[in-house]
Amino acid sequence: MKTKKLHHLELEVMKAVWKQGEATVNDVLDNIDRKLAYTTVATTMKSLEKKGLLSHQVDGRTFVYQPLVNEADITHSMLNDLLENLFDNSAEKLVNTLLEVRQTSSAELNRLQELINDYQPETEELSGTQYAKGGTDD
Structure with a gap:
């Protein structure tokens, strides 16, 4: 997966959508810890859709967003980038x-x-010696 970098608000919005499985702008506003304008959250959700992280369906006049990636994938991607x-x-x-x-x-x-x-790293056999995947013999 290509590294997905999310700024704080994008990550906050994604967490609200993941928590609910699908969400409208109002659902997100109800599930975040700070007060934001409706338009701020709507714009953020549209941006996340353009990035390929959300999709939406229309229910009447309301956009209902669904995540296209799972939380673990984003967490791993962002942590690998930080690392x-x-x-x-x-x-x-x-x-x-x-x-x-x-x-x-x-x-x-x-x-x-x-x-x-308790951690059990994936290992590969190299010349009869065990090496952690991606590691070296230093």
């Missing part, structure tokens, strides 16, 4: 920076450690 552009493709740098700038409870740290311990 490449800010952290030189280093998950270690990303996690270290996250821990430096964010208060993390011991319970959350324990859960993160469990996720790391």
